[in-house]
Amino acid sequence: GQNIDQPTEMTATEGAIVQINCTYQTSGFNGLFWYQQHAGEAPTFLSYNVLDGLEEKGRFSSFLSRSKGYSYLLLKELQMKDSASYLCAPMDSNYQLIWGAGTKLIIKP
Amino acid sequence: GAVVSQHPSWVICKSGTSVKIECRSLDFQATTMFWYRQFPKQSLMLMATSNEGSKATYEQGVEKDKFLINHASLTLSTLTVTSAHPEDSSFYICSARFPRDLETQYFGPGTRLLVL
Numbered sequence: 314g315q316n317i318d319q320p321t322e323m324t325a326t327e328g329a330i331v332q333i334n335c336t337y338q339t340s341g342f343n344g345l346f347w348y349q350q351h352a353g354e355a356p357t358f359l360s361y362n363v364l365d366g367l368e369e370k371g372r373f374s375s376f377l378s379r380s381k382g383y384s385y386l387l388l389k390e391l392q393m394k395d396s397a398s399y400l401c402a403p404m405d406s407n408y409q410l411i412w413g414a415g416t417k418l419i420i421k422p
Numbered sequence: 423g424a425v426v427s428q429h430p431s432w433v434i435c436k437s438g439t440s441v442k443i444e445c446r447s448l449d450f451q452a453t454t455m456f457w458y459r460q461f462p463k464q465s466l467m468l469m470a471t472s473n474e475g476s477k478a479t480y481e482q483g484v485e486k487d488k489f490l491i492n493h494a495s496l497t498l499s500t501l502t503v504t505s506a507h508p509e510d511s512s513f514y515i516c517s518a519r520f521p522r523d524l525e526t527q528y529f530g531p532g533t534r535l536l537v538l
Contacts, residue, residue, distance in 0.1 A: 317465075344525055355515045355532040356466070361525065400465075408524040412465040 315339050317413030319401050324419045325391055333386045333399050333416045341406020347375050347386045348400040350415065356400055359386070388418075396420045424450050426518050428530035435506055436538055443501045443533045445516030451496035452518035456527060457489075460513045472499045506537045 316338045325331040337345070344363035348356035362368055362377035362384065374387040386399055398415040405411055425448040435441050445455055453474050458466045470491050472478045478491035490502040499518075503510055513534050517527040 353513075353532075353534070355529045357529070363525075404525060409468065409471075410466075410527065412467070414463070414465045 315405060315411045317401055317403070317411060319399075319413050319416045321414070322417045322419065324421060325388075327391055327393060327420055327422050329391050330387065330389050331391060331418065333388075333401075333418070335384045335386075335401030335413070337382050337384070337401065337403045337411070339403045339405045339411055342379060343404040343406065343408055345375075345377055345384050345401065345403040346410065347373075347384075348402060350398045350400055352397075359399075391420050393420050393422070424448075424518070424520070424528040426452075426516065426528045426530040428514075428516055428533050430533060431531060432534050432536075434536045434538065437507050438505055441503045441506055441535060443503075443514055443516075443535075445499045445501070445518070445530050447497045447518040447528070450518075450520060452499075453496060453521045454519045455493060455499040456517045456519070457491060457499075457501050458515045458517070460515060460532075466515065469501075503535065506535070508537045511535055511537045 318336045346361050347359040349359050350356045360375035367376045372389045377384045398417045400415040402410045402412050427446045429444045455472045457469045460466045468481050469484045470478045470480045472491050472493040474493045474496050480486045493499040513532050515532040516530045
């Protein structure tokens with residue numbers, strides 16, 4: 314079956330760094346997405362990895378290891394507005410996104 | 423980036439009524455649109471895949487007679503929740519995909535439905 318595993322909730326301090334891990338199992342693989350979702354809003358795109366390695370985009374970086382079925386999202390210089398849920402979503406062989414429940418990130422001053 | 427809109431953003435209705443939600447791709451033609459539902463603190467659940475000019479493909483467990491999907495044009499798909507009940511109260515989100523970009527989905531802002 315298809316499965317996503319992310320921590321349910323994480324807490325970090327403003328200005329710090331946090332890493333959100335994701336392990337996945339899918340039927341086929343066409344890349345992995347990270348989305349940010351604020352409460353009551355639709356997801357917004359953060360990153361897409363299809364090859365192994367690290368993709369850096371400003372304060373956010375995403376890493377992928379296809380052989381391990383593992384990805385992480387790294388957030389640096391945390392700001393209060395980063396408080397949100399972060400969704401790891403691999404894409405299967407049918408180009409369908411597989412969604413987990415996401416990781417709720419709480420930023421404290 | 424591409425823009426997808428949804429209307430309405432909020433709807434409150436009485437049990438037994440039908441509610442129509444529109445999803446529009448504003449600056450591109452989307453041959454494929456997706457409808458998701460999300461209950462509080464849960465993951466997005468794909469309800470159906472809508473292809474322009476053909477019948478929608480529903481996911482297992484989603485009643486096609488209750489959730490009517492019409493994708494009549496390349497920029498508009500509609501989801502009608504027929505005879506809505508309180509358990510249908512949820513956050514409904516659509517997304518749209520470019521014809522030759524299978525990896526990327528552009529999400530609408532979502533529609534929150536409350537059935538009393």
